[in-house]
Amino acid sequence: MGLVDEVKMVSHARDWRGRSRTPRSAERWAAPKERREFPTAWARTTPARLARAGIQRGLLGPLVWSQVSPRVYGADRLDRVDGPVVIVANHSSHLDTPLLLRSLPPRLAQHVAVGAAADYFFDARWRATVSALMFNAFPVERLGNRRIKSIAPELLAEGWNLLLFPEATRSPDGWMHPFRLGTAQLCCNAGVPAVPVAIRGAYAAMPRGRNWPRPGRPRIAIRFGPPLVPETGETAADFSVRMLDAVTQLWAEEELGWWGSSRAAGTLMPPTGPAGAEWRRQWEATRPLPDAGARGRIWRP
């Protein structure tokens, strides 16, 4: 048997990564996945930062901006923020991270580490390498079964800003889901402010299951809110509610405007989508954002 035939034979029933699905009769006896930690410290060295800045500014940013039409609101609210802070945002698309990193003021963006799902972004070495290099990603345990010790507190102590998505995963339907307490706990423990961000339109532009934005440069709105500082004695649960309210208010700015959503603060409900059939929730979640120019004005009566 020649070498080519040999390779073909051994790769039969395996995918391009050489992985085979566990035969059905063996599923019960599948070996427990080995806990594998991927070092990311190298991604925070100066050469990696320079490479990342080049990739983000020269390649990724222009590419994303060529495929969608992002509008950034409230970046001026970060003028006096000098870090470290935890940037918290709703999460519904793989576009969220590159959009946010490009939307942040450069002095903050150059010093951001992104929390990424350990079970997804760090399950293969190549993916972990790409994530760490391009986004300065570090693994975040979201399933609670691998017991990876989070390096988030150390990163904050070193002065890094963190970008975290408290929903822990991309929204499956485009609407917001409850915040987990980990992010609020981190802010309270470290005493660092949280910067709320609402991203609208990313789900419609590139929902789960797509690996490239929809054609037509769909519009996306990114709104930064003022930093929230944990108060002395404030519990993580209370702070998490404040973060959720802040993101909800920013979310509502799209329809109500800044003044309208400010006046409605405290009465707004998190955008969990309309009750009813699943298709209707999807339908609403993928509704394109109206053109900013068409709305005409920020202030509304």
Add this chain to the structure above:
Amino acid sequence: MSRPGFVLEVDERTPPVLIHRGEGFGVERFPLGTHVVYPPDSLPAVRDIDAAIALALQHPHGTDPLRELLTPSTRLTVVIDDICTPAPSMRAPDIRQRVVEAVLEIAAEQQVDDVELVAANGLQRRMTAAELRHLVGERVYGSFTPDRLHNHDAEDRANLVGIGATDAGHDVEINRRVAESDLVVHVSVVTSAIAGNCRSLAARIASYATVRDENAYATAHPGSDDAPAADRLGVVLERQVPIFVVEATLDHGDSARQLAFLGKREWEWSLRDQAAYVGVKRLNDLGPGRVRHRIWQHAQASYGVTAVCAGRPAEVRARTLETLHRQQLTEVDGQSDVVVFGLPSASASSVNSIMNPILAMSLGLGVYFNSFRGRPLLRPGGALILYHPMQQQFHPVHHPSYIDFFEEVLAETTDPATIASKYQDQFAGDEWYRHLYRNSYAFHGAHPFLMWYLGARALAHAGDIICVGADRPTASRLGFRTASTLADALEMASGKVGRSPSIAYLHGAPNTIADVR
């Protein structure tokens, strides 16, 4: 926590399954629905082996601690199993070395002067000095050679003595030193639940006449619960000689890192494992035959020791079997029309030698076929498919009688009964073979007969035996048919088992025992 053994049913997700083919290996795509019997993963190994040995000697089962059995006047004989187990050999230090050193340490503390070591070869060849040194270690070897460390000689009339008769009325002759000892410590490694302890000890230190009379080899082996002739030898032995057994059990063993894929389940192979498989296989296939042979025959593995047990033979045996069953037993639901075995290049009688066709036959039909509990994996009249090149190669020093057995005996008949009645005594009584067995490093003249008898049960049980990838004239001489591929073999067997037979493949044998329900 090691995973238990299980039966894989080949489906469309199943990648090709690893199979040995003598001094080589490959992967095979079995038909959908084939049952592949996997052994349990290796049990956790003992962390501190020396402490485990000390504990076993201090707290033996069914007898006093070894220290209390020894006095300055004790005539002590330490009997060591030869290098036939495990296969491949254990990377130094061999567990037997550690046990022997611990036993001798106690003997020295008790000021025992009369100590000898006997290697229980049975009718196998004598071990070379290098093999003995590997087995017992430099310190023991240096202290006991040349006068107090011997290979057993089943033809040395001056050093064989009768110790009684079996229930069948046959005289039992064993090694004189063992028979005349106040205490015999038997140190062994048990790698398979289908081999015994005192059973095999009796056959291995007996005279050829005793082995012949009791046909001990044929019955001391697996699937022999119906005719425990070697047990009869063991009963006589234990009645006459106080025996203190120390048995160690091993895990499946680890090969070199590059060969780690050999011990993994195929769907768990990483890309590196697959690359290693292709690379090693290509090197192995393309490399010079002599180099390949040298690598395979002299390969050693690192084994973990899963348990050390000491005491009276019967009680130790029960505990050893329990450990081995946990390590090797896999429950299988029913017999199959076709059973496939991939035969490697290592067997008990081919260590540092050549795996000749007769040894391949005895490995497949004797050891692998008998790797069952309850009833054979193959249904009566089913087809047995063996993967082995079966090249007509013999080691002229180790296996001289095998050459004549192949050329003269098998040319006439392959029927075990006819062979036994017509040829065995002729070979056993041949002075040249006897001389080579006693003075060179040859197996006993009757050894190929005993190896052939191991497969007798399978020969009678199987309706068809087909060798995939075998040398056609050689396989034909053994009475087997040959096929180029598995598909061809199944086609050839269809006359006996039909077009849609149930197929089973015993993966990882002989460390897998099918518990057929």
